[in-house]
Amino acid sequence: MLSRLVIAAPQGRSGKTTVTLGLCAALAARGLIVQPFKKGPDYIDPSWLTEAAGRPCRNLDPFFHADDAGLAAAFARGALGADISIIEGNHGLYDGVPLPPRNTEETRTAASVPSVPSVPSIPSVPSDSDESHGSTAYVARLLRAPILLVVDAARMSRSVAALVRGFQTFEPATPISGVILNSAAPGRHATRLRDAVERHCGIPVLGILPRDETLTIPDRHLGLVPRGEDEGLIPALAACRRAAEQHIDLDAILAIARAAPPIPNTQYPIPAQHAIRTTQYAIRIGVFRDRAFTFYYPENLEALIDAGAGLLFIDAFTAPRLPAIDALYIGGGFPEIFMEALSANIALRQAVRAAAADGLPIYAECGGLMYLARRLTWGERSAEMAGVLPCDVEMTGRPQGHGYVIAEALAAHPFLPAGTVVRGHEFHNSRLVNVDPNLATAYRLTRGNGVGDGGHRDGLCIHNVLASYTHLHAAGAPGWANGLVAAARAYASAHDQT
The missing domain is CATH 3.40.50.300 (P-loop containing nucleotide triphosphate hydrolases)
Structure with a gap:
């Protein structure tokens, strides 16, 4: 029970x-x-x-x-x-x-016949x-x-x-x-x-x-x-x-x-034992995890482990370099609060930029996108970031995207086949500026704001990097973890042969 x-x-x-x-x-x-x-x-x-x-x-x-x-x-x-x-x-x-209306005719009919029932006849909602x-x-x-x-x-x-x-x-x-x-x-x-x-x-x-x-x-x-x-x-x-x-x-x-009753038709599986911090895997994915980058669903980390990866946590404030990894995951958070301290770790920023140019698979969400940009600005404050993405980020006084996202993967997506539909969410008070107009994007959005250029797009792609405002959850993007681990495995294999 x-x-x-x-x-x-x-x-x-x-x-x-x-x-x-x-x-x-x-x-x-x-x-x-x-x-x-x-x-x-x-x-x-x-x-x-x-x-x-x-x-x-x-x-x-x-x-x-x-x-x-x-x-x-x-x-x-x-x-x-x-x-x-x-x-x-x-x-x-x-x-x-x-849920979306079953059909527009039902919606139109219901909307065209307004009524105000008397109080005794107000029904409960199914x-x-x-x-x-x-x-x-x-x-x-x-x-x-x-x-x-x-x-x-x-x-x-x-x-x-x-x-x-x-x-x-x-x-x-x-x-x-x-x-x-x-x-x-x-x-x-x-x-x-x-x-x-x-x-x-x-x-x-x-x-x-x-x-x-x-x-x-x-x-x-x-x-x-x-x-x-x-x-x-x-x-x-x-x-x-x-x-x-x-x-x-x-x-x-x-x-x-x-006293809660049994949940009908539910199986109770034996949970996998997830050794989050481990180096016993052939594929190693680095994860920025510190004061600035805290937005990670445990289900996402577990999905990467289930796909065959070991995770190495990295402190973006103190790490002098990237460890020996085959991919990098930078989640969301509040890098704008700590922009000067993040910028001060010049060695790590340079290492991330060099690794991206070398083809290291990098997956970044929201705050991670901001870290990979050239520069982050918030009012009078401004600091250099990793410079992986040919764009700058500026903070705004109001949300630029807030709510659930439905996205279709495009051909440029490095970790998912084109046509794959994923579900996520976004909540960001920042926007991209000075963006290279030739920069490819990974998603076509049917719901959500994304990069906010009016083109219903999200997910900046360069080298083997994907950086989006959309946050994914493993349940809403079932192929994401396998795709990132496969890219990491390909990167490891290529570098073993060189």
Whole structure:
């Protein structure tokens, strides 16, 4: 039996990350093996959930998986060996990615006949409707996972029951099992909130968190500050744990999680043993992993290992040279925060440029693309980067791409056959400038912004390098890891013969 629960909220910034961090840390402190998951494509919240649980946070996003069975299997693999799995939702409970309309005629007819039903005739929304696809509620129903609804209770009292009741009935098959109230005043306010929910909604209030600024982790243009950047932020995590221990009924929550029913038609495979840091493989892929480059799904690293590669982590701030590797993977992150320090490592920048010219396969996403450019500029700050790509990057005051991506590989793609369709996401506050107009691109986008030139393109290609704004997840790009490892193997073979 896989004990599990979902932490959700009516909307973002309700406190679900605070609650999830607190639960993970408090339950881990009891000696339980806690497996965190994040619904959605986020990297930053998972970095904190990993710290809280002491176990890598895994991704659960229906957009990346081919079908529901694949998502359920991914959960089962990640949850094996854990005493409890805690899934943090994203956005509001019922916010998802609607499926395309079945046909334009249905859409046109529905839109042309507006109506306003009387209140008694308002129907509930079918839980299998197209518009519910991809929501946190969708994932909870698929996994038959009980939901704890986190509600920001500031500036309300009895109305909280109407809000919770609405969420209970909107898609009736959604298993909301309890409520945690956030930002509540102690005493009479907390009592009135609890009484209203338990009397009118019939589910327990399992915790009431007071307003507390120490529970806040700082954020900036793309969300919270990642865990790997600043050790000084750890006290906020400790505060979340104390709040959970003092104000949440942990025993009741464990009982709810343990009562979750079996997931239908789901196999429980024995997970592979992934020796992430190893040199025992014939093919070695270097991975930039440090304060600047932190955006890696564990599933992607595992996919490379499953394809036959060993991984060598590289600190872009301190490494004097590239180690003996057959390919390089530079994930996303915030190189703009550290541009001067990255630029100061001249030896590594030169080594990356020389290796690229020599044909080393390099795969880079977003922040990795920025590192491979000639120059990075943010306002008055500007620094030289690796100079692999014939372009510069400038930071902007607003997102240049934000959301899911569907892309088709073009002939220039060094790691995937032309015509391969992949799914990913993008979230970047930067754009390319001074781009060589003859530079080939790897993707034609049917969804997303990419390099933002109006041509629905992404993925800059030069030598054996691919650098894109699109972040891939192994589930949404099944051939990516095998393709990168195959390119690394070809590079190794060619250099063994020279």
